[in-house]
Amino acid sequence: MLIRQLSVFLENRQGKFAEIARLLGNNNINMKAFTVSESDDFGIARIIVEREKIDTAYNLLKSHSYAVSIHQVNYLNSPNKPGTMAIAMEELSKAGVSIEYMYAFADDDSHNSHLVIRTNNDELANRILSEL
């Protein structure tokens, strides 16, 4: 399914991510997942928070002058066992969907894996992944 993700532009400086984590934490917003990708002097933090809190998080970051945006990404929840991810990737590849980036996280008990996938065609990817 498609879910909404926060993206925050960060200069590559010590303590930058701590600032954001503290800001969200102080406002009782829990990050369910995040990833940071970086170039030589800047990075983009992609953050998944609880669905009902994403707009609050967005406004909070915005009001603190962060360059924040919301994008739709694919979210796949599947059993945490060998081969499940391979199937998903093969199906996307067959349909000509290419992956821009993705990141995964697991449940507390590790029964399920959660995959966030950003592709060049997120609508199509969503249809394919829903049919798995």
Next chain:
Amino acid sequence: MIWNSKIECMSREEMRVLQGEKLKKIVAHAYQNSPFYKARFDEHGVKPEDIQTIDDIVKLPFTTKQDLRDNYPFNMLAVPMSEIVRLHASSGTTGKPIVVGYTEKDLDNWTEGVARCLTAYGLDKSDMVQVSYGYGLFTGGLGAHAGVQKIGAVALPTSSGNTEKQLQLMQDFGSTAIACTPSYALYMTEEIRKRNIDMNNIKLKVGVFGAEPWTNNMRKELEEKLNIKAYDIYGLTEISGPGVGGECECQNGTHLWEDLFYPEIVDPVTLQPVAPGEKGELVFTTLDKWGMPMIRYRTRDLTSLNYEKCACGRTAVRMSKIMGRSDDMMIIRGVNVFPSQVESILLEFPEYEPYFFIEVDRVNNTDTFVIQVEVKPEYYTDQINQLIKLRQRLASRIQSVIGIQPDIKIVEPNTIERSTGKAKRAIDHRKFE
């Protein structure tokens, strides 16, 4: 050695008489043949007849870089295009460089200036000069080249860049002098070290360094590492190019060839001449340049002049090292850069905010040129590649307009200082003493 001892060692009194005669002629020529100067002189209420001696020069109005831009490309020429044999241009604001046209005689005079410099550095027909200034619209390459041929030395026109080849030819051909920016020469010393090149294979004895400000520490370093004598060559496109002046073996000030390029020092605020020996803005009047005379051209370089006779025997006035600028121009890797150029390029991009901050430094002997910019909120994305591409597009555009590649640094929103007044838009960490 002195190339033209009659002129270079002329008594001050004789020189002033000569300068007065030449000034009279060039002012009359400018007034009669350049609509720009006629209008400017009329507006100022000064006629060619008012100029009788060199002291009358203070009656004349100033010319600025802005005048050159406003009259782009050819409105300042004082001869028909059929008399012009060469054009040079230097980078200017977006799309508008400044253009200088030369007659045959102008080129001869320019070359004469370079020949005097090269001879003062101890070079003659037995030498081979590797000209590693850029050849093209930039005056450095072709200007130095002509002077080298004039003194009968061998010109090796390697132009700038391709350091590996430069070093190879330097060894194979046995170049005895190199003409380039001092920072490029320092870069070469690094490459020589990295490649373990045996200094015995390098026959250089003289460095002809200019096109950017440099320090005595750089001189020391270059002289030690390359086993040469390093000399300053001064010039600017508006006045001709390199060879407006140069150092002698005393290395105690840059002699200016004042029979061709008459220097004054004025207070950059009041525009009144300063007391002899005091620091101020250098102003040139070209006394023997016919294609495009420059009358009291404000160079914006801050320096002082010393009229005492030099130990080398020359009486030609000596200029101290350039101590800074009276405007915000920076010379980065030998290229003139104005913050306003960056601003106008930034305005072409809807993705960027119109704010920026330039940081210049010198790291491992190479100038660094970092521009901080902010992306507009709606253009921030979750995809890092898009930001990298956006950054690359700006860097390429700046490279093509200004001539050097900047390092673009995208910063977070609202981090660059906003100011309605005179915002400080650049900082130069390089030390020029």
